[in-house]
Amino acid sequence: MFESFTMAQASTYAADIDNLILFIGVIVGIWFLLAEGIFFWLIWKFRAKPGEKSQYLVGKEKHVKKWITIPHALVLVCDVFIVIGAVRVWYNVKQQLPEADSTIRVIGQQWAWTFQHPGADNELDTGDDIFTVGDLHVEVEKTYHFQLQSRDVLHSFSVPVFRLKQDAIPGRSITGWFTPTQTGEHDIQCAEICGIGHGVMAARIHIEDANTHAAWISSASAATTP
Amino acid sequence: MADTVADVHQHETHGHDDHHHDQGWVSKYLFSTDHKIIGMQYMFTGMFMAVIGGYMAYVFRMQLAFPGISVPGFGQVSPGEYNALITNHGSIMIFWVAMPVLIAAFGNFLIPLMIGADDMVFPRINRLSFQVFFLSSVVLLGSLFVEGGGFGGAWTSYPPLSASGDYNQTHLGASLWLIAVALEFVAFLLGGINFITTLMNSRAPGMKAYDIPLVCWMIVIASILFMLSVGPLLAGAVMLLFDQTLNTGFYDPARGGDPILWQHLFWFFGHPEVYVVLLPAIGITVDVMATFARKKIFGYKMVLYTAVATGVLSFFVWAHHQFIAGIDPRMANVFTITTLLISVPIAEMLFVMIATLYGGSIRLTTPMLWALSFMAEFLIGGVTGIFLGASGADIYFHDTYFVLAHFHYTFFPIAIIGTFCAFTYWFPKMFGRMMNDTLGKIHFWGTIIPFNFIFIPLFVLGMGGQHRRIYNFQHFPEIAGPEYFQLRQLATIALLVMLAFQLVFFYNVIVSWMRGEKAGKNPWKANTLEWTTESPPPHGNWPVDELPTVYRGPYEYGHPDREEDYWPQNLPG
Numbered sequence A: 001m002f003e004s005f006t007m008a009q010a011s012t013y014a015a016d017i018d019n020l021i022l023f024i025g026v027i028v029g030i031w032f033l034l035a036e037g038i039f040f041w042l043i044w045k046f047r048a049k050p051g052e053k054s055q056y057l058v059g060k061e062k063h064v065k066k067w068i069t070i071p072h073a074l075v076l077v078c079d080v081f082i083v084i085g086a087v088r089v090w091y092n093v094k095q096q097l098p099e100a101d102s103t104i105r106v107i108g109q110q111w112a113w114t115f116q117h118p119g120a121d122n123e124l125d126t127g128d129d130i131f132t133v134g135d136l137h138v139e140v141e142k143t144y145h146f147q148l149q150s151r152d153v154l155h156s157f158s159v160p161v162f163r164l165k166q167d168a169i170p171g172r173s174i175t176g177w178f179t180p181t182q183t184g185e186h187d188i189q190c191a192e193i194c195g196i197g198h199g200v201m202a203a204r205i206h207i208e209d210a211n212t213h214a215a216w217i218s219s220a221s222a223a224t225t226p
Numbered sequence B: 001m002a003d004t005v006a007d008v009h010q011h012e013t014h015g016h017d018d019h020h021h022d023q024g025w026v027s028k029y030l031f032s033t034d035h036k037i038i039g040m041q042y043m044f045t046g047m048f049m050a051v052i053g054g055y056m057a058y059v060f061r062m063q064l065a066f067p068g069i070s071v072p073g074f075g076q077v078s079p080g081e082y083n084a085l086i087t088n089h090g091s092i093m094i095f096w097v098a099m100p101v102l103i104a105a106f107g108n109f110l111i112p113l114m115i116g117a118d119d120m121v122f123p124r125i126n127r128l129s130f131q132v133f134f135l136s137s138v139v140l141l142g143s144l145f146v147e148g149g150g151f152g153g154a155w156t157s158y159p160p161l162s163a164s165g166d167y168n169q170t171h172l173g174a175s176l177w178l179i180a181v182a183l184e185f186v187a188f189l190l191g192g193i194n195f196i197t198t199l200m201n202s203r204a205p206g207m208k209a210y211d212i213p214l215v216c217w218m219i220v221i222a223s224i225l226f227m228l229s230v231g232p233l234l235a236g237a238v239m240l241l242f243d244q245t246l247n248t249g250f251y252d253p254a255r256g257g258d259p260i261l262w263q264h265l266f267w268f269f270g271h272p273e274v275y276v277v278l279l280p281a282i283g284i285t286v287d288v289m290a291t292f293a294r295k296k297i298f299g300y301k302m303v304l305y306t307a308v309a310t311g312v313l314s315f316f317v318w319a320h321h322q323f324i325a326g327i328d329p330r331m332a333n334v335f336t337i338t339t340l341l342i343s344v345p346i347a348e349m350l351f352v353m354i355a356t357l358y359g360g361s362i363r364l365t366t367p368m369l370w371a372l373s374f375m376a377e378f379l380i381g382g383v384t385g386i387f388l389g390a391s392g393a394d395i396y397f398h399d400t401y402f403v404l405a406h407f408h409y410t411f412f413p414i415a416i417i418g419t420f421c422a423f424t425y426w427f428p429k430m431f432g433r434m435m436n437d438t439l440g441k442i443h444f445w446g447t448i449i450p451f452n453f454i455f456i457p458l459f460v461l462g463m464g465g466q467h468r469r470i471y472n473f474q475h476f477p478e479i480a481g482p483e484y485f486q487l488r489q490l491a492t493i494a495l496l497v498m499l500a501f502q503l504v505f506f507y508n509v510i511v512s513w514m515r516g517e518k519a520g521k522n523p524w525k526a527n528t529l530e531w532t533t534e535s536p537p538p539h540g541n542w543p544v545d546e547l548p549t550v551y552r553g554p555y556e557y558g559h560p561d562r563e564e565d566y567w568p569q570n571l572p573g
Helices: A014-045 A062-095 A210-224 B025-030 B035-065 B079-115 B123-143 B171-201 B214-245 B259-293 B300-316 B329-341 B343-357 B366-389 B391-397 B401-431 B437-463 B482-515
Strands: A102-109 A112-117 A130-133 A135-139 A144-150 A155-159 A164-168 A174-178 A184-190 A203-208
Touching: A014 A062, A014 B343, A014 B366, A014 B391, A062 B329, A062 B343, A062 B391, A102 A135, A102 A155, A102 A164, A112 A135, A112 A203, A130 A135, A130 A210, A135 A210, A144 A155, A144 A164, A164 A174, A164 B391, A203 A210, B035 B079, B035 B123, B035 B401, B035 B482, B079 B123, B079 B171, B079 B214, B079 B259, B079 B401, B123 B171, B171 B214, B214 B259, B214 B300, B259 B300, B259 B343, B259 B366, B259 B401, B300 B329, B300 B343, B329 B343, B329 B366, B329 B391, B343 B366, B366 B391, B366 B401, B366 B437, B401 B437, B401 B482, B437 B482
Parallel strands: A102 A144, A135 A203
Antiparallel strands: A102 A112, A112 A130, A144 A174, A155 A164, A155 A184, A184 A203
């Protein structure tokens, strides 16, 4: 049944994030099973029996204390590994910015996404820019920079198949990146509550191969040119 | 901190010279300065608010599972109403249930009794604290019925949405919500002063710092954390109120303000706040576990020190709520490290709980079942937090149902399991009668099993990309499939079952209160001082000349020198 809940990995870093989640899952899963296992075993083993008194353990002696201090140290070691994994992924997705093939602008407002595509000349803020509401068109295997803006309140540009999420803040332009790796059509969500229309602030991302994308650009340009 | 024997035992200075004259019902129960009555007032107000919070959860879960239906007892849910419901559900459960019940109700009831004092040091401030809290509850509930409806900008209340009626369409509701929250903080500052001062100054002769029961320590550490963290948020709330009503621009970027400033102020308070409610719950469960495992706590000082360490660390983790909020991405690395570090003291506390069971003689009474389930369930909340504290994984999980399920696995054990644990354990002391154990166990299993069926599906939905605060998922084709709806319905049905079983609890309370078996002074054979007085304790807690003296720590169970397996703190020798 869980296949329905796994999502396509449609960006270069989607697999990295999934692997990090899996890595953390294995570590905390082992701790979880171990702790619950010992816990329930102790409850069963030391259940009250008639005539038997409990033991008087203070927990001060070293050989007793080690049952706390050793796991304590192990938790710390696991934390170090998780931090290293998390920071590596984070650095790749959010901190560094690879060279872009193209730049788009994403503008949130109550309650729709507006996308500004660079058009045939591949430059933003020129006469042939293509504006769409609710549909973002990108070409597969190309690296995009996005400039994320908001016209009113906070929004969050979330593309689950990319494993990408970034809040949009009025008065700022936040730059991020993604490289789609497979064609398809997927959900874009707003992941920050933005008023009564938050639930309808949906959009679609169309990831197209080079030919389809070029065809879309020419047809969309034709449609917008008077 | 007062490490020495508190030599001043202040029973004469408390204004208890009115011990013996009769008070009217109103002055005795509504305007009382008695810490036990104030504790009860907090408890019943908190439980009333919990019923309202639960009703809200019922309404919006019905809407999520069966979008568009007319919810029985509410009607059709509009998007605005949905937002108001989730916002106020969150606010109520944290500020009007977890805090008043865990800290104020049990803090008030237990601290003087457990340290052998006849009342709080500032009984009138204590009364004022409850009155302000009661006022805040009225303002909050009133905000739901004003024009435009209740505030719907989420309990985190991020501006600019929360700062302007043009954006949130609940101009009055938003301001009243903010005023209610601010009033609630004032109430808890007043209460916290009392807890801290009382613990420092009014302890029974002989009670040293390490003889104080952990639950008292935890409530006091929580009060200190609250006092240190709430200031920035109160300042932020005043600025937000000015933005809403006086049209200032503290959070408006067009006028030089910054919306992210609020997030920093809010979470600088908001994360310590998690530990403000967690620590009392841990204190309660540790105390109950010691009593029913008949075991000394495995490392009293370890629990105490890790609680302090958790408290200190909790001031350096707030930005993990803001990884993707537009803060400098380099900052995320720092906050990932501090956030994961906090797993160390928390894990140690849980290890101590587990180790305490070793060598015990465990009785599975109703309060013990609650205490054990706290440990079992909170662990799930703890380990799933690691995914969210790790910045890389949080990019995907942020603001999904995974987050929601995670913090319900922390807050439900804290606020609900912790409360039931304390309530069933101290019920005999509060009302002088035992609760029915069979009904108690039916209620226990009827709460714990559905609880897991509510929130485990929500973990799966969150991993599947379902994001929060959406009143209807039909606009997002990838999360509107039938499998998604089946899981939503499973969670909702489990919620209905869990809510139904709460009737057993209320029935049990009423029946046991009226006709339960008389409890006597010490039904659980426990060590701490509250069990040395009558049940329920009289005004002044002990007869004036019989206030207890303390000779040993609170957890001397199974001591080899004694025939009985317990050794009350007040017995000489």
